[in-house]
Amino acid sequence: MKTDPESFIRANTAILAPPHVPEVRLHLASEAHDLWLKTEEELEAIGLPPPFWAFAWAGGQGLARYVLDHPETVRGRRVIDFASGSGLVAIAARLAGAAQVVAADIDPWAETAVRLNAELNGVEIAFTGADIVGEERAADVYLAGDVFYDKGFADLLIPWFDALEGAGAAVLVGDPGRAYCPRERMTALATYEVPVTRALEDSEVKRTTVWRFGPAAG
Template identity: 70%
Template sequence: MVTDPETFILANTSLMAPPHVPEIRLRLASEVHDLWLKTEEDLQEIGLPPPFWAFAWAGGQGLARYILDHPETVAGKRVLDFASGSGLVAIAAALAGADSVLAVDIDPWAATAVRLNAEANGVAVRFSSDDLIGHSLDADLVLAGDVFYDRDFAAALVEWFTSLTADGLTVLAGDPGRSYRPTERLEPLATYQVPVTRVLEDSEIKKTTVWKFR
């Protein structure tokens, strides 16, 4: 059983561009279903979560697209990419001129995925595996792609994001219509039709909106 993150990621992914963000290259699963099964079989015994870091999710693609198209959103700012996964959004922020970028994800293998992907794009992205929900942040802007998929998790995020905005931070979220999106607390900024993999989603195109948390 392979337990070294870098060895596993390099062996089971390919460097490719997400369809909605062709400026960026990521190590993504070329055979989505096979990788999902492989991680379940090979890594379940050591308690690792599914390989969310190996896919360019719709919310992240939409948010990364918005940042690259509107670099003034992040230029010169301290940016935190929450639930970073592959690091797609963090990399977009770095390319768009953020002063500093911190990718945050509690998945222990996301650190390696983000490092490999940042290197592939020639940008500097720091990483933290700390659970920051509920804590104040040393940042100007929080980016969150595809985070409203679970009821309890979304409720915790709404409370946290409310606190952060009260502290003067800006929170932007990319979301393709997940069940627990707090629409009443969100202001739409842009909407995209994002190509995704049918294996993971219910359609090949997901209408994805970038929202500003109010």
């Protein structure tokens, strides 16, 4: 039996505000909900990929916080939130005055999660499920929360982010100290102490840096 994403999300999440971005409400898993307890095999049995959209990851929380605190970063601009997950960063960009925001994520369940979360916050977010890695610049600002967790993926992203930055786009990354983050290629903009859950991370607070791809101006 095929699982309906909207029904599943509503049944297995609670409406919560991420601790570092209290302005935004999301459908998130909590320790009180069964989604925390389901094994990978159980998720596969109902046709559900790993539910990254059900959690507010530290990199995304830091990046969303930066965008809300520095709305000039996105105000009036076209924005792509890459590997959007829950849509937290995309929503923050719209709340900060972005002219257009596209949430990009190859997980088909993320489309429903982003739609439901955008509705919760009274904003409009477009969505693409296409794999856009390597595509030419299509926005003024690219936002990417917590994407350098895997070496193979990082090896694909770094030349693409380089190309986007070279084409005039601003590429902002939120990273909580992942092993494959190319810090030497970026400029630090802000650092936050982001509360997270031990169910996801190795500590209750992750030091998260927001970076801009490319060297410091001047």
